[in-house]
Amino acid sequence: MLHNLAVGLPVMLVCLMLQAVFVAVCLRYYVRFKHAWQGRAELGQEVLLLSVVMVLILFGNFVQMAIWAVLFMLLGEFPDFATALYHSGVNFATLGYGDIVMSPTWRLLGPMEAANGILMFGVSSSVTTAAVLDVIKHNLAALGPDAEP
Template identity: 65%
Template sequence: MLLTLLCNFAPMAIWAALFMFLGESSDFATALYHSAANFITLGYGEFVMSRQRRMPGRIEAANGILMFVVSTSVMTAAVMDVTKYHHAPLQQESPRKHARARRRDARLGHTLALRGSGRAVA
């Protein structure tokens, strides 16, 4: 999960560097703050880009949506693998337990039937 967080933070930093390169921000902290607001599609509006440079902010928002979709699918797949790994021994164990229980019940049923008939039980 930490890796997916870092993988989402890296593009934010790259976009922030691009905003600084385009002259939309004077310091990296402000550019990163603006980039994060765009990336998570929050868009506070307190930092407005110049008219000719608005499109990169929209593209970053679309990029952010796609990155969060990828992150969600990666984490979902990881959780599914963990649950599959932990449930596999239970599924393998279960048929054996059921077969043992059926054999035990069959012996017990046979023993009870013999007792009811008055014959000697071994």
Template identity: 65%
Template sequence: MLINLLVGIPVMVLCLVMQALFVAFSLKPYVRYARGGSVHLSAWRVTLLLSVVMLVMLLGNFVQMGVWGALFLMLGEFDSFATALYHSGVNFATLGYGDIVMTEQWRLLGPLEAANGILMFGVSTAAMTAAVSDVIKHQFELDRSR
């Protein structure tokens, strides 16, 4: 059990750092364009900006699934990256199909990845909610000042 924690926790920390970078990367252009002045943004531009935030956050989650999948492959749990990535995605999204299981030695990495995944999807949701809330607030302030 201790070896699972010693292997899994550094990967979780790496994923946390990566998620922070993806949040910063996705919100930086959003802040620059959406909050850049007293310009009323069209519905299409708002949709585009929010879509970029959403896609970058989703990409961040996919990259993290790939990191976990690579770890599973390095540990010799799977023969192909595709299978390791599939298993990682099931864990990360907390689906828990159980059609593919890891050996008893590394089985506790699954719940660690699931805890990591649910947290990262929560961060992604929070970033998207903050962006939507900010758009609504900014547009309301612009409409009110006119």
């Protein structure tokens, strides 16, 4: 069990730092976009902005799945990257199909990746929610004080 923690925890930390980078990039992009348009974005621009935020955050999650898949390959758990990535995606998204399992030696890495994944999807959801709420706030403000709930 300790060898699973010794291998899995550093990967989790790398994933946490990577997610922080993607969040920071998304927030910088978002702030720069909002500043460039002085808060007066059109519908298409708002859709583009929210889409870019969601795609960047989702890409960050996919990169993390790939990192776990590489780890599984380095440990000799899977013969090819496609299988390792599939298994990683199932763990990261907490689906738990169970159609492909790891050896008893490294089995604990699956739940560790699932814990990592559920945390990262939570962060992804919060970033997306913050962006959506900001768009709503600016649209309400543009309507005037009578539009406030």
